[in-house]
Amino acid sequence: MNASSATAGDTEGRARDEAEHRSGFACFVGRPNAGKSTLTNALVGTKVAITSTRPQTTRHTVRGIVHRPEAQLVLVDTPGLHKPRTLLGERLNDVVRTTWAEVDVIGFCLPADQKIGPGDRFIAGELAELKKRTPKVAVVTKTDLVSSKALAEQLLAVDQLGRELGIEWAEIVPVSATEGSQVDLLADLLVPLLPQGPPLYPDGDLTDEPEQVMVAELIREAALEGVRDELPHSIAVVVEEMVPREDRPADRPLLDVHANIYIERPSQKGIVIGPKGKRLKEVGSSSRRHIEALLGTPVYLDLHVKVAKDWQRDPKQLRRLGF
Numbered sequence: 177m178n179a180s181s182a183t184a185g186d187t188e189g190r191a192r193d194e195a196e197h198r199s200g201f202a203c204f205v206g207r208p209n210a211g212k213s214t215l216t217n218a219l220v221g222t223k224v225a226i227t228s229t230r231p232q233t234t235r236h237t238v239r240g241i242v243h244r245p246e247a248q249l250v251l252v253d254t255p256g257l258h259k260p261r262t263l264l265g266e267r268l269n270d271v272v273r274t275t276w277a278e279v280d281v282i283g284f285c286l287p288a289d290q291k292i293g294p295g296d297r298f299i300a301g302e303l304a305e306l307k308k309r310t311p312k313v314a315v316v317t318k319t320d321l322v323s324s325k326a327l328a329e330q331l332l333a334v335d336q337l338g339r340e341l342g343i344e345w346a347e348i349v350p351v352s353a354t355e356g357s358q359v360d361l362l363a364d365l366l367v368p369l370l371p372q373g374p375p376l377y378p379d380g381d382l383t384d385e386p387e388q389v390m391v392a393e394l395i396r397e398a399a400l401e402g403v404r405d406e407l408p409h410s411i412a413v414v415v416e417e418m419v420p421r422e423d424r425p426a427d428r429p430l431l432d433v434h435a436n437i438y439i440e441r442p443s444q445k446g447i448v449i450g451p452k453g454k455r456l457k458e459v460g461s462s463s464r465r466h467i468e469a470l471l472g473t474p475v476y477l478d479l480h481v482k483v484a485k486d487w488q489r490d491p492k493q494l495r496r497l498g499f
């Protein structure tokens with residue numbers, strides 16, 4: 177084979193590869209605590225979405241990106257859809273619906289260890305109403321927590337739920353995100369449901385969430401650890417500034433991060449700060465470690481606690497806090 181025919185063959189091969197490449201957006205929906213964030217992390221292979229044992233901790237739409245030679249799957253992680261009680265709750269549900277309308281495939285997460293309940297039916301009902309014919313994959317999560325008999329029953333129940341509501345599942349996939357079981361299989365099954373197209377993001381990108389938002393989420397996650405049950409929904413974090421410290425030697429950089437933790441009532445200040453500032457210090461040092469790991473640079477973290485009175489019910493404050 178001479179040089180020119182080899183080149184022509186290569187070009188053809190590349191054109192064929194590009195024609196077969198698939199790319200698109202997927203989102204996981206499901207009731208709070210269904211395991212959506214953990215699954216996103218397991219698929220992407222790094223900590224991009226915030227997980228916690230508390231429900232409704234994912235406020236921002238975080239994208240994780242799964243890179244495959246033949247496909248790129250962009251995961252959009254939404255807050256849990258739930259019956260709204262406050263203005264914030266309504267806004268969150270709007271975010272969820274807007275996301276659903278934009279993605280190429282929806283993964284509906286149902287935990288294997290809990291019977292299908294009203295929360296799941298509420299979401300399934302909304303999915304059935306979706307006008308666009310977006311493929312829906314039922315993902316039965318946390319399979320490590322149940323016996324194979326219980327899992328089989330749950331898979332049947334999910335199938336039945338689809339029949340009742342007129343949803344045609346493209347697939348029903350059992351996974352365990354914490355054990356990494358069937359996670360790759362799920363990606364394999366999602367890819368063919370994406371439209372053909374070139375990669376949407378540069379190779380190697382894991383998320384396009386602005387760094388400041390991710391840093392704020394890491395601080396909020398740390399601030400939520402071990403606090404009273406009513407507090408989580410009252411905390412918002414805004415990173416005001418991230419600037420490299422001047423006059424540092426090139427081999428010893430330092431990034432100054434200034435962030436505010438907002439609470440709703442003055443009475444909550446003590447909970448966040450703790451006796452003699454002990455809790456706030458812990459929040460600072462634990463989130464700083466995560467931020468340094470995320471950004472790959474030493475960080476000086478300057479944290480302040482501020483009261484934004486009843487921010488969840490105030491449209492102006494919600495906008496300022498990024499909702």
Ligand SMILES: Nc1nc2c(ncn2[C@@H]2O[C@H](COP(=O)(O)OP(=O)(O)OP(=O)(O)O)[C@@H](O)[C@H]2O)c(=O)[nH]1
Pocket residue numbers: 206207208209210211212213214215226227228229230231232233234254255256317318319320321351352353354355
């Ligand atoms: N045993 C087990 N636990 C899991 C698995 N996936 C998630 N969890 C746990 O379930 C809890 C909730 O998981 P998340 O991923 O935060 O759930 P989520 O659906 O994103 O929750 P929201 O942000 O509230 O909507 C956490 O304590 C996870 O560690 C799994 O595969 N196995």
